[in-house]
Amino acid sequence: MKLITIEEHTLDTAVARASAGRAAEVSPHFATAYSPAGGLPYSPTAEVLEDLDQGRIADMDAHGIDVQVLSNLTTQFLPADVAPELVRGANDRLAAACGRHPDRFAAFASLPTSAADQAPAELKRAVEELGHVGTLIHGRTDDEFLSAERFDPILRTAAELRVPIYLHPAPPTRGTSAVNYEAGLDPVVATRFATAGWGWHNESGIHFLHLVLSGALDRYPNLQFVLGHWGEMIPWFLDRLDEALPQQATGLDRTIGDYVRQNVWYTPSGMFTTPHLRFCTDALGTDRMIYSVDYPFVGNAGARAFLENCELSADAKLDIAHRNAERLLGI
Secondary structure (H helix, E strand, O other): OOOEEEEEEEOOHHHHHHHHHHHHHHOOOHHHHOOOOOOOOOOOOHHHHHOOOHHHHHHHHHOOOOEEEEEEOOHHHOOOOOHHHHHHHHHHHHHHHHHHOOOOEEEOEOOOHHHHHHHHHHHHHHHHOOOOOOEEEEOOEOOEOOOOHHHHHHHHHHHHHOOOEEEEOOOOOHHHHHHHHHOOOOHHHHHHHHOOOOHHHHHHHHHHHHHHHOOHHHHOOOOOEEEOHHHHOHHHHHHHHHHHOOHHHHOOOOOHHHHHHHHEEEOOOOOOOHHHHHHHHHHHOOOOEOOOOOOOOOOOOOHHHHHHHOOOOHHHHHHHHHHHHHHHHOO
């Protein structure tokens, strides 16, 4: 069974250095959320993140991963004056890795969203010239969701190119963190609560719902999004959302459940847990589920075994393992 995983990360050193200061201003948890200090889960070293050659491929081979779709993180925190150049370099770096290992890697483009007027052209270049299969957006930019008016050309370009947008979690903003996650808590606990434990999944779900409620998917009805971590909490509240926000309130063309089922693909992002699998496949089916590990924040070990040994049909397993990714991404 061929296995494609699509939320698999790398670190571009120049981007990481240039974005660190601004990211710390936006979120007090940004640096510590990704730090390997303390030995907590989801904390790979920079060396593992940077590797796009034999070390990464050896780990894939050891655990039965045939193809990774690579993505850079932190580009949404780049200062506007340097973002276009650095993002271009990061996309070129991923394209070079795909060129060296064409049977093992594909890539999502990064975008210079802080210089929003230049982002559509970079997406077009990355897809049409470099062969990237979509884009990954790492949280908000300048405290704004993609539903903000200045980002609409990005949505339009993705729709025209027929490539998906992966909405990836990022730490909540400083104000949100102070109110919701920090008061009275140990700093390490607050960081984990605000990020991998809860906060950034909530942020990603809200991000997509903002896009729906803003009417973005009425303007671009065929635009596709990918949500990790079993849909970033949204599947559990679909019935409640449709009941509380019916079309007579939203004025939208479809129900929220319709947008989720027709415009969203979802992945486990390394949360290999049977109750989540059962609920999401019951609520959303398997024809829009794609596999992901969230490497190297989550290790590849056990990923293949979870899918091979789960209770789904053989045909559904093939869809999740590779056919849905091939259908969406053209790989």
